[in-house]
Structures are given as structure tokens and as C-alpha cells.
Amino acid sequence: MTAVRNIVILTGAGISAESGLATFRGPDGLWEGHRVEDVCTPEAFARDPALVQAFYDARRAALAGVVPNPAHVALARLDREWPGKLLIVTQNVDDLHERAGATRLLHMHGELCSALCLACDARSRWAGDLGDGPACPACGVAGALRPDIVWFGEMPYGMERIEAALAQADLFVSIGTSGAVYPAAGFVQVAAACGARTLELNLERSAGSDLFDETCIGPAGVLVPGWVD
Numbered sequence: 001m002t003a004v005r006n007i008v009i010l011t012g013a014g015i016s017a018e019s020g021l022a023t024f025r026g027p028d029g030l031w032e033g034h035r036v037e038d039v040c041t042p043e044a045f046a047r048d049p050a051l052v053q054a055f056y057d058a059r060r061a062a063l064a065g066v067v068p069n070p071a072h073v074a075l076a077r078l079d080r081e082w083p084g085k086l087l088i089v090t091q092n093v094d095d096l097h098e099r100a101g102a103t104r105l106l107h108m109h110g111e112l113c114s115a116l117c118l119a120c121d122a123r124s125r126w127a128g129d130l131g132d133g134p135a136c137p138a139c140g141v142a143g144a145l146r147p148d149i150v151w152f153g154e155m156p157y158g159m160e161r162i163e164a165a166l167a168q169a170d171l172f173v174s175i176g177t178s179g180a181v182y183p184a185a186g187f188v189q190v191a192a193a194c195g196a197r198t199l200e201l202n203l204e205r206s207a208g209s210d211l212f213d214e215t216c217i218g219p220a221g222v223l224v225p226g227w228v229d
């Protein structure tokens with residue numbers, strides 16, 4: 001087996017579940033009481049901006065009440081200590097990876113703690129509500145800020161960087177994702193085609209489990225520290 005030098009890790013909502021943040025495709029299929037298509041598309045935002053702003057304002061506010069769990073902490077330790085290349089690609093928009101100390105990190109679906117200005121395209125760090133139409137810190141225009149979130153039909157952030165990392169990966173690890181959303185769900189195939197070994201750590205088998213060399217079933221808070229050690 002080739003020595004592992006370069007690692008790409010993909011995380012999804014499941015890694016934040018034990019911190020108390022809701023996953024997307026829970027048993028009731030609803031997401032915090034909403035249908036995904038009602039709050040996670042540009043069309044939804046155009047149709048009812050107040051609803052979409054309130055949905056993300058509530059999720060941004062909820063960050064104050066949660067902390068990183070042992071899975072985030074273990075990945076941050078790996079990030080500090082790993083001598084080879086490492087990239088943590090997260091589909092999550094929470095800031096728990098950063099708060100645990102991770103730095104080689106890319107939010108491909110955007111971040112709750114960032115706002116995007118429709119007037120000047122600037123992205124600004126943001127902590128409060130956006131629903132009451134605050135002014136853009138960059139251009140000063142009021143009421144032009146939207147959540148800096150990649151909605152369905154929008155291009156994920158960092159795709160070139162992600163594809164370059166996958167091409168060089170010896171190991172691809174997927175943690176806490178259902179494998180329901182593309183292009184993230186296809187990364188395992190890209191990595192495998194480039195010769196990487198592939199490992200899935202998840203609470204249950206996912207839509208992509210058959211694509212992995214190995215799948216370990218269990219909570220991320222238990223599996224990830226064990227895998228990192």
C-alpha cells in the first residue's frame with residue numbers, strides 16, 4: 001500500500017450533529033421545519049427574501065449556543081500535526097471546524113458567518129441578522145446583503161482547489177454526509193480514479209457507500225478521534 005502523504009477530507013452535517021446542529025435529511029425530511037427547496041435556492045430568495053433571511057438568521061444565531069465536538073477537535077489536531085498535504089473540504093456552513101482550530105479548510109457551500117453583497121459582490125464577515133437590511137461594509141448600500149451560502153443551482157466555492165487536491169490525494173475520507181448533493185458526492189470517484197484509497201465514516205450507510213474502499217459505521221465523535229489516533 002502506498003504511504004499516505006496527501007489527504008483530502010470531506011465533511012457534512014453529520015460531523016456537527018453531536019454539537020447539536022440539525023442535519024438536512026433527518027427522519028421527517030424537513031430541514032428546521034422547511035422544505036429545502038423553499039429556503040435553499042436563488043428562486044426561493046427572490047420569491048420570499050424575508051423567509052430565507054429569517055431561516056439563515058436563526059441558524060447563524062444558533063452558532064452561539066454550540067461548540068465543536070471531539071470530531072472537530074481531532075481533525076484540527078490532524079491539521080496541526082500532519083506533515084503532508086491536507087485539505088478539509090466542508091459542505092457545512094457552521095464555524096465549528098475553525099473554532100476547533102482547523103486552518104487548511106475550505107467551505108464549498110459558503111458560511112453562515114459571511115454576507116455577500118448583491119450591489120458590489122463583496123463578501124464580508126458577518127455575525128448578526130441580515131433580515132433587517134443592514135448596509136454592506138464594503139460599499140455602504142443598505143438592503144443588498146444576502147447570506148453567503150451556495151444554494152442549489154449555484155456554483156460551489158473552491159472547485160479548482162478541490163479538484164487539484166483530489167488529483168494529488170493518497171487518501172480521501174468522507175465524514176458525516178449522506179452523499180445526496182453534487183458535486184461533493186462525486187469526489188470519492190474523482191479521488192479513486194486518481195489512485196487514492198477511500199474511507200467513509202458515517203452513522204449509517206450512505207448513497208455513496210458502495211463507492212468507498214471501506215465504510216465504518218458509528219458517530220463521528222467516536223470514529224474520528226479513533227481514526228486520527
Ligand code: BV8
Binds near residue numbers: 152
Ligand atoms: C452545482 C447550502 C453547478 C448550505 C446546500 C450532478 C452534478 C452537479 C450538480 C448536480 C448534479 N445533480 C444534481 C445537481 C444539482 C444539485 C444537487 O446535487 N442536487 C441534489 C439534490 C441531487 N447541486 C447543486 O446545485 C450544487 N451546485 O452543482 O452547481 C453549476 C455549474 C455551473 C454554474 C453554476 C452551477 C450546489 C449544491 C449546494 C447546495 N447547498 N446547502 C446550507 O444552507 O446549509 S446543500 C446541503 O446539503 C448542505 O450544504 C449540506 O451540506 C448538503 C449535503 O447534506 P449533508 O451534509 O450530507 O447532510 P445530510 O443531512 O444530507 O446527511 C447527514 C449525514 O450524516 C447522514 O448520512 C447521517 O447518517 C450522518 N450523520 C448524522 N449524525 C451523525 C452522522 N454521521 C456521523 N456521526 C453522527 N453523529
